[in-house]
Amino acid sequence: MGCQSAYAYQAMAQEVQYEPVAQIGGGAYGTVYKARDRESGQFVALKSVRVQTDQDGLPLSTVREVALLKRLEQFDHPNIVKLMDVCASPRTDQETKVTLVFEHVDQDLKTYLEKAPAPGLPAHTIRDLMKQLVNGLEFLHSHRVVHRDLKPENILVTSRGQVKLADFGLARMYSCHMALTPVVVTLWYRSPEVLLQSTYATPVDIWSTGCIFAEMFRRKPLFCGESEADQLGKIFEVIGLPSEEDWPADVTLKRHNFSPQKPLPFPDHVPEICSKGEDLLKKMLSFDPLRRISALNALHHDYMKEED
Amino acid sequence: MRPEEELTSAAATGNTERVKHLLQSGVNGNGVNGFQRTPLQVMMMGSTPVARLLLEHGAVPNVRDCSTGTTPLHDAARTGYLETVRLLVEFHADSQATDNNNCRPVDLAQLNGHQEVVDFLLSI
Numbered sequence A: 001m002g003c004q005s006a007y008a009y010q011a012m013a014q015e016v017q018y019e020p021v022a023q024i025g026g027g028a029y030g031t032v033y034k035a036r037d038r039e040s041g042q043f044v045a046l047k048s049v050r051v052q053t054d055q056d057g058l059p060l061s062t063v064r065e066v067a068l069l070k071r072l073e074q075f076d077h078p079n080i081v082k083l084m085d086v087c088a089s090p091r092t093d094q095e096t097k098v099t100l101v102f103e104h105v106d107q108d109l110k111t112y113l114e115k116a117p118a119p120g121l122p123a124h125t126i127r128d129l130m131k132q133l134v135n136g137l138e139f140l141h142s143h144r145v146v147h148r149d150l151k152p153e154n155i156l157v158t159s160r161g162q163v164k165l166a167d168f169g170l171a172r173m174y175s176c177h178m179a180l181t182p183v184v185v186t187l188w189y190r191s192p193e194v195l196l197q198s199t200y201a202t203p204v205d206i207w208s209t210g211c212i213f214a215e216m217f218r219r220k221p222l223f224c225g226e227s228e229a230d231q232l233g234k235i236f237e238v239i240g241l242p243s244e245e246d247w248p249a250d251v252t253l254k255r256h257n258f259s260p261q262k263p264l265p266f267p268d269h270v271p272e273i274c275s276k277g278e279d280l281l282k283k284m285l286s287f288d289p290l291r292r293i294s295a296l297n298a299l300h301h302d303y304m305k306e307e308d
Numbered sequence B: 001m002r003p004e005e006e007l008t009s010a011a012a013t014g015n016t017e018r019v020k021h022l023l024q025s026g027v028n029g030n031g032v033n034g035f036q037r038t039p040l041q042v043m044m045m046g047s048t049p050v051a052r053l054l055l056e057h058g059a060v061p062n063v064r065d066c067s068t069g070t071t072p073l074h075d076a077a078r079t080g081y082l083e084t085v086r087l088l089v090e091f092h093a094d095s096q097a098t099d100n101n102n103c104r105p106v107d108l109a110q111l112n113g114h115q116e117v118v119d120f121l122l123s124i
């Protein structure tokens, strides 16, 4: 109880300190605001989630998740958005609003790519962005955090070209709500195992990173599916239809639902990619999550070592 | 959602396509959202394409934040996005405007170590 009221006091102080200026995201689970920190004058991103409470207060899963985010914050990783503050404000007996205050970065990778003048980003810029992106991911994965929703909109780029990953770590807090309410989410960066609703872990983020790597060259998304099956079809047009042995058991979508395809050479889809880059991309876009390259190995891949 | 609300959110997320569509269908580029902010005040500062669309549709650059006195040029200078700074100035943003702490955009750029922005603002 003491803890709860201390939180409530903090929450009131927080509502005075951070003033929302626009909504930048939202789903069934809660809302994301761009806000101004009145003290520093800087923008912050306020992310709030409504969680169900009982007589014991916040659910253990939420407490753990927040503790994990705070622990990650201690490392002050250069490629992860900073968590500045966390607050819980009880709304009713059954519901508490948990608000996370993140540093706000005023540019995402989508905008960054959109601004790149023709013919696109220079090779050394792509390499630099990839190094930072994979570095941030390797950090999350080494702490057993799966991002699950990596896409150009939540890869932020500061005016100094520093890459910072956002929107990670609340997966469990969110997912219990998401299961109840259909939210429109982009399928374009989803890995085959997610699309097939098979089991999944850290390799899903590597798949997304592969899609984003290709997009840096193309300046448009690699696979733009409109449904799960359509997304898989588009993927197989490029990587080829996987063998029967590689197809996961216990999934509803069967291999015979897709037409046989031979893999196409990547440079057809990804112009200007060098041979080492192509090798890395292939290893990121492996159908089998167990054979997909890890973040740590990607960081040490020859492509990352090349000099421009 | 009110169209003004949609436009400010689209600007804040740097959604160029959406901003363009809303402006072209006649949504007021100077309308405020529920927090009394205009699209230009809350836009993703790194999104020069969004800034350009808003300014070309008559968005007023010299609006001050109701609680801090900050203008969009202050925010662009503080966050260091040079192209957006240039564009705002091109559309007559006041480079000598002061916020409630008596800071000009160039002071904020200086404070945050954005030398290119400082040089540009001092050169005009």
Ligand SMILES: Nc1ncnc2c1ncn2[C@@H]1O[C@H](COP(=O)(O)OP(=O)(O)OP(=O)(O)O)[C@@H](O)[C@H]1O
Pocket: A024, A025, A026, A027, A032, A045, A081, A102, A103, A104, A105, A106, A108, A149, A153, A154, A156, A166, A167, A184, A185, A186, B013
């Ligand atoms: N720290 C931050 N700084 C700037 N923008 C941020 C930050 N964190 C999140 N965002 C932006 O807020 C937007 C919305 O966040 P979020 O993804 O949680 O909500 P959403 O609308 O449900 O979208 P999603 O489909 O990703 O779940 C994202 O597009 C992201 O670019």
